[in-house]
Amino acid sequence: MRPGLLQLASLPPLSLYIHLPWCLKKCPYCDFNSHEVHSNGSLDDQLESSYIESLLADLNQSLPLIWGRTVHSIFIGGGTPSLFSPAAIDSLLSQIRARVKLSADCEITLEANPGTFEKDRFKAFRAAGVTRLSIGVQSFNDVHLQALGRVHNAAQAIAAVHEAAQCFETFNLDLMYALPGQTIADLERDLQTALSLSPLHISIYHLTIEANTYFAKFPPKVPEDDTAYAMLDVMSEKLANAGLNRYEVSAFAKQDHRCKHNMNYWQFGDYLGIGAGAHSKISFAHRLVRQSRYREPQLYMQKAMSGNAVAQDDDIKHKELAFEFMLNALRLKDGFDSNLFHERTGLAISSIQSALTQAIEKDLLIQTPKSIKPTERGFDFLSDLQEIFL
Structure with a gap:
């Protein structure tokens, strides 16, 4: 290891992030590394298999960085990870367990969208080893869902949450606010529906217009800042009254249901990121390293299989x-x-x-x-x- 200026007495907890970059449709507000599938709304079996193989090649190359360390949480994000079959997720997690030690209480989160929901699919993800589902509901208002370019409707969202509640001891709902045409009354109805489903964790996100998105080119009319602040106050109060306490800027949870993976981020823990565009932060006794993978999925797979998935590797400056x-x-x-x-x-x-x-x-x-x-x-x-x- 290159000598550095640091002297860490011990290494922080380690998490694993896995990026699955495909989705059914790119949302107009999304600036994440996500790419639409082009095979009749489903992920091609060969592409799925090749990508899993690339992830494992990436992990194999990264093992020397984390040798002997225990992984305390895994987060499978995207894109829409629930596009991948439960069998593929099962295989991936099994192969990970064969390579790294997971803590006995390792939290394993999978992001899922109601538009990819099928009866018994969530149950199969649970059987594969996923312990926590994060559902990208965003709204229970069909007009707002359409404005956001979502591929699901309110009825599908409610059905997906009901299924998640039957399969998982803990799950998260993502909700967005300050949406085009949204009023405080609309928001209150969204909250009422969400709370009627008894979620243990809710994440809230202010719709922001990001560069290089469809909304950046064609900005929708969204609520004024004062209204958006009022919406946040309403959400904070109503969620607190329902026993969901705000523990992070965008996260509310019931007792013992905070997201361990995100807590590790906020407490400056370590994380290895594998998959297209994934980022890592790894500590050593005398230095901290940040890495990023190649973003474009096909290029990432090519690089991973040739033993060089890392596009950038830098020490964090003192x-x-x-x-x-x-x-x-x-x-x-x-x-x-x-x-x-x-x-x-x-x-x-x-x-x-x-x-x-x-x-x-x-x-x-x-x-x-x-x-x-x-x-x-x-x-x-x-x-x-x-x-x-x-």
Whole structure:
């Protein structure tokens, strides 16, 4: 290993992210690395098989980076991972278990869309070893779903959630707000429907117009910022009243149902990412490394099979460590233990005391001898708070 400036006493928990890049239809707001399938709305068997083979080749090449370490969570994201057959997911997870040690309570999440839902499909994913489903509902309003370019309707979304509740002990619903033409009354109806399904975890996302998307070229009329802030307040209050407590900027959960995988991200843990466009952050005793894979699926598969799936591999610069940590950890409503900063960065908390003091003076942060967390104001103006640590 190349010598570095860091001195980590121990390595953080390790997660595995797997990117499955295909979807039925590219949504007009989506800037993720997702690609439409072109075979009658289903994934070609040969493509599915070849991609799984490429993922395993990628993992094999990465094993020296994580040798001897335990994986505490797996997240299969996309794209629409539920386009892959349960048999393919079963095979993939079995092959992963043969290569790396999983913790006894390893959380394994699969993203699924109601548009790919079939009766008993979720049950088969559960049998394959998936422990947690994340369902991309986005809305229960057919007009809004159509405006978002979704391939499912409200009835399909409700049916998918009912099926998930029967198969999984925990599951997540994704909801979006500040949608084209959406009113606060519309949002309240979405929330009422969502809560009637007794979810244990809900993630909420403000519709933002991202560059290089259809919406960027043809922007829809969306609610004003003041209305969007009011929508967030409504959601926070109603979800809290239902026992879903906000623990991260976009995440609400019942007791013991927080997403372990995402918590590891926010606490500056390690993650190995395999699949087209996947990112990694891996710690060593004296340095931290970031990697990214080739984005285009066919190129990724070609590179993975030839032993070189990594497009970029860089050490995180020493001067960037504090900001990288704070960028993530300040997303947590309860903040973080002061010792965690040193454990994950190798830096003394005193190295950022000037920025901490500035944030405290602006009523954006609370610091005690043992912890650091955003104030209500800091949580509402998170970008301003994070910027102080640049």
